Amino acid sequence: MPRGNAVTIREVARRAGVSIATVSYVLNESAPIREETRARVLAAAAELGYRPSALARSLRARQSHTIGYSWHHVPRDHWHPILDPFLYSMAQAAEAEGYHILTFAQPADGNPWRPYQELMLTGRVDGFILSETNRDDPRVRYLLDHDFPFVAFGRANEEWDFPYVDVDNAAGTRMAVEHLVGLGHRRIAVIAWPEDSLTGSYRLQGYLEGMAAAGLPVDPAWVVRTEHSEAAGRQAMGLLLALPPDRRPTAVVTMSDLMAIGAINALYEAGLQPGRDVSVVGFDDVPMAQYLRPPLTTLRQPVAEVGARVVEMLLKLMRGEPLPERRVLLPPRLMVRESSGPHPIP
Amino acid sequence: MPRGNAVTIREVARRAGVSIATVSYVLNESAPIREETRARVLAAAAELGYRPSALARSLRARQSHTIGYSWHHVPRDHWHPILDPFLYSMAQAAEAEGYHILTFAQPADGNPWRPYQELMLTGRVDGFILSETNRDDPRVRYLLDHDFPFVAFGRANEEWDFPYVDVDNAAGTRMAVEHLVGLGHRRIAVIAWPEDSLTGSYRLQGYLEGMAAAGLPVDPAWVVRTEHSEAAGRQAMGLLLALPPDRRPTAVVTMSDLMAIGAINALYEAGLQPGRDVSVVGFDDVPMAQYLRPPLTTLRQPVAEVGARVVEMLLKLMRGEPLPERRVLLPPRLMVRESSGPHPIP
DNA sequence: GGGCATAGTTGAAACGTTTCAATTCCTGGG
DNA sequence: CCCAGGAATTGAAACGTTTCAACTATGCCC
Numbered sequence: 001m002p003r004g005n006a007v008t009i010r011e012v013a014r015r016a017g018v019s020i021a022t023v024s025y026v027l028n029e030s031a032p033i034r035e036e037t038r039a040r041v042l043a044a045a046a047e048l049g050y051r052p053s054a055l056a057r058s059l060r061a062r063q064s065h066t067i068g069y070s071w072h073h074v075p076r077d078h079w080h081p082i083l084d085p086f087l088y089s090m091a092q093a094a095e096a097e098g099y100h101i102l103t104f105a106q107p108a109d110g111n112p113w114r115p116y117q118e119l120m121l122t123g124r125v126d127g128f129i130l131s132e133t134n135r136d137d138p139r140v141r142y143l144l145d146h147d148f149p150f151v152a153f154g155r156a157n158e159e160w161d162f163p164y165v166d167v168d169n170a171a172g173t174r175m176a177v178e179h180l181v182g183l184g185h186r187r188i189a190v191i192a193w194p195e196d197s198l199t200g201s202y203r204l205q206g207y208l209e210g211m212a213a214a215g216l217p218v219d220p221a222w223v224v225r226t227e228h229s230e231a232a233g234r235q236a237m238g239l240l241l242a243l244p245p246d247r248r249p250t251a252v253v254t255m256s257d258l259m260a261i262g263a264i265n266a267l268y269e270a271g272l273q274p275g276r277d278v279s280v281v282g283f284d285d286v287p288m289a290q291y292l293r294p295p296l297t298t299l300r301q302p303v304a305e306v307g308a309r310v311v312e313m314l315l316k317l318m319r320g321e322p323l324p325e326r327r328v329l330l331p332p333r334l335m336v337r338e339s340s341g342p343h344p345i346p
Numbered sequence: 347m348p349r350g351n352a353v354t355i356r357e358v359a360r361r362a363g364v365s366i367a368t369v370s371y372v373l374n375e376s377a378p379i380r381e382e383t384r385a386r387v388l389a390a391a392a393e394l395g396y397r398p399s400a401l402a403r404s405l406r407a408r409q410s411h412t413i414g415y416s417w418h419h420v421p422r423d424h425w426h427p428i429l430d431p432f433l434y435s436m437a438q439a440a441e442a443e444g445y446h447i448l449t450f451a452q453p454a455d456g457n458p459w460r461p462y463q464e465l466m467l468t469g470r471v472d473g474f475i476l477s478e479t480n481r482d483d484p485r486v487r488y489l490l491d492h493d494f495p496f497v498a499f500g501r502a503n504e505e506w507d508f509p510y511v512d513v514d515n516a517a518g519t520r521m522a523v524e525h526l527v528g529l530g531h532r533r534i535a536v537i538a539w540p541e542d543s544l545t546g547s548y549r550l551q552g553y554l555e556g557m558a559a560a561g562l563p564v565d566p567a568w569v570v571r572t573e574h575s576e577a578a579g580r581q582a583m584g585l586l587l588a589l590p591p592d593r594r595p596t597a598v599v600t601m602s603d604l605m606a607i608g609a610i611n612a613l614y615e616a617g618l619q620p621g622r623d624v625s626v627v628g629f630d631d632v633p634m635a636q637y638l639r640p641p642l643t644t645l646r647q648p649v650a651e652v653g654a655r656v657v658e659m660l661l662k663l664m665r666g667e668p669l670p671e672r673r674v675l676l677p678p679r680l681m682v683r684e685s686s687g688p689h690p691i692p
Numbered sequence: 693g694g695g696c697a698t699a700g701t702t703g704a705a706a707c708g709t710t711t712c713a714a715t716t717c718c719t720g721g722g
Numbered sequence: 723c724c725c726a727g728g729a730a731t732t733g734a735a736a737c738g739t740t741t742c743a744a745c746t747a748t749g750c751c752c
């Protein structure tokens with residue numbers, strides 16, 4: 001029965017022979033109630049299987065106890081390496097505090113902040129979690145302008161002040177370079193994303209820092225910028241392999257596992273053995289990464305931690321509690337597998 | 347501002363110089379209103395940026411316009427091949443009708459139907475979408491017993507009467523067998539799931555039907571039941587390879603891409619070439635499948651269609667409209683790639 | 693010119709809570 | 723035995739809508 005005849009506080013009150021106020025006080029422990037009355041009310045509520053209406057409660061309290069989250073839908077071969085664990089950890093963290101996650105789709109056309117506006121104005125949500133933010137992100141801008149609580153997984157413009165949690169992308173690629181240097185590589189290339197990707201620029205920066213720290217020069221030809229796809233990764237690797245032998249990289253850091261796979265496939269096509277002839281490192285640690293041939297060395301993002309953290313911060317924010325840290329960076333973890341090579345290069 | 351000072355219908359009424367009832371009638375077009383008044387109200391609403399409170403509306407209408415969905419969280423190397431497209435298509439379909447999707451986590455312990463009960467009793471949702479149902483599914487049982495609207499992606503006990511959409515798993519594996527037979531294979535094995543998986547039993551059944559239809563005998567040793575993991579798939583393939591030459595299968599159908607990868611890896615380890623020496627077919631078409639070596643022949647599930655369909659049915663159900671079809675089966679699509687072999691076997 | 697239907701509008705109730713302010717009930721001290 | 727004062731309880735308002743029932747014009751017919 002679709003809650004048409006759900007039991008209300010009124011019925012509990014009648015059954016316990018008290019007023020509805022008393023029932024409310026007992027259930028919320030928000031006023032001193034005689035023990036005997038308390039017991040009677042509790043018994044009545046239990047017998048009737050009473051649960052207070054979230055709707056009525058929300059209306060009264062003027063908050064929905066709901067958090068909005070929307071993610072970018074991507075073509076099926078690009079996919080979202082993080083949705084499942086991220087959403088799950090958010091849902092868990094939220095529920096522990098009596099909140100729920102409302103997911104909504106980002107329409108392909110129109111203002112990206114439209115759905116956010118609608119949810120906010122109709123009072124359906126008390127705050128938002130954003131993910132995959134970027135420079136000049138219109139959603140971030142909109143929420144900041146309207147002073148609505150939100151926390152982002154990812155950064156935007158440095159000068160915009162808003163709470164976020166992000167993976168320390170630069171640290172990740174820096175680690176990757178260090179790892180490769182430790183294996184004896186000196187000519188290390190990077191297959192990077194286009195300039196408009198903020199995350200991509202952090203990852204690229206980490207590569208550059210890693211090279212600099214190791215005192216290695218960077219041949220401009222080693223930095224290939226291309227889009228996020230297997231085909232692009234494959235092509236980029238082809239470009240690198242076409243360099244003259246003394247400039248040809250022996251290792252390559254990529255922005256994603258998908259691109260790493262492209263690179264690996266290019267190596268196979270060129271008759272080379274990935275992990276032996278050329279080392280490849282990915283980013284994301286997609287579920288399959290460990291089962292690929294060769295198993296992929298890659299950077300695992302602490303997605304579940306980000307999810308829990310981001311919700312925790314949002315709850316604090318919505319309750320008006322102070323946020324100890326508004327800008328959190330969590331380090332990724334380098335998963336060393338065979339695509340980066342089992343042995344140091346002589 | 348967290349909606350503390352959101353504009354209400356009262357303010358619109360005052361600004362337009364009419365009663366709140368009139369405003370409501372204008373906005374919902376639920377009563378005849380003089381054109382001039384109508385214009386005044388509309389103008390006032392627009393000027394104030396008024397949007398009716400979803401909470402108040404829901405309370406009054408006694409429905410939340412929200413659909414609950416929860417999925418099983420899986421270990422990170424098993425993952426959920428369908429969550430992203432499924433959730434996205436559901437969200438889209440729901441929003442087109444003014445509904446939203448509330449996601450919640452399935453706690454590891456305790457009654458599986460507990461969170462469903464809570465959401466239902468507190469009136470937070472008007473209906474549920476279930477996925478990954480199984481035989482004797484306690485959630486299905488609970489919702490049936492309490493006569494609460496839901497639609498499942500997946501089936502349960504044959505004798506339980508409830509609306510569902512499912513992929514025609516048997517048709518999928520049948521297609522796979524046909525395809526392999528067409529390539530010239532006669533000794534075809536299957537790496538299947540344990541008996542407690544309903545989906546697994548449909549997929550196994552399809553294999554058996556396919557073999558029967560082709561007039562091929564099934565050696566009992568060709569049916570290996572094992573759990574859903576790469577390691578298990580690898581082991582199972584090992585078992586099959588250990589059969590004497592004249593009983594050794596030349597092709598194998600698996601229950602999932604993950605197991606197919608295990609099988610492929612076992613072939614490599616045995617010095618065999620998957621797709622040439624032994625054909626392998628997966629199930630799911632995970633995003634990486636096409637980029638594997640060899641690219642994986644597999645069955646793609648029409649996940650987005652299922653999502654749209656399931657929501658459409660649930661909406662009908664909740665509105666009390668008749669459901670033309672209560673049991674829908676959607677065929678998967680065989681994606682032929684190289685792991686099943688480029689050439690017919692002589 | 694009176695009655696009457698009808699278009700247009702409004703007041704108020706209701707949805708199910710929480711909580712303020714007021715009331716009743718005790719208990720104990722003088 | 724009375725009264726103060728705290729403990730326990732209650733009535734009613736409020737949250738922001740929708741919608742029923744009632745009311746007021748307005749125009750039309752006889």
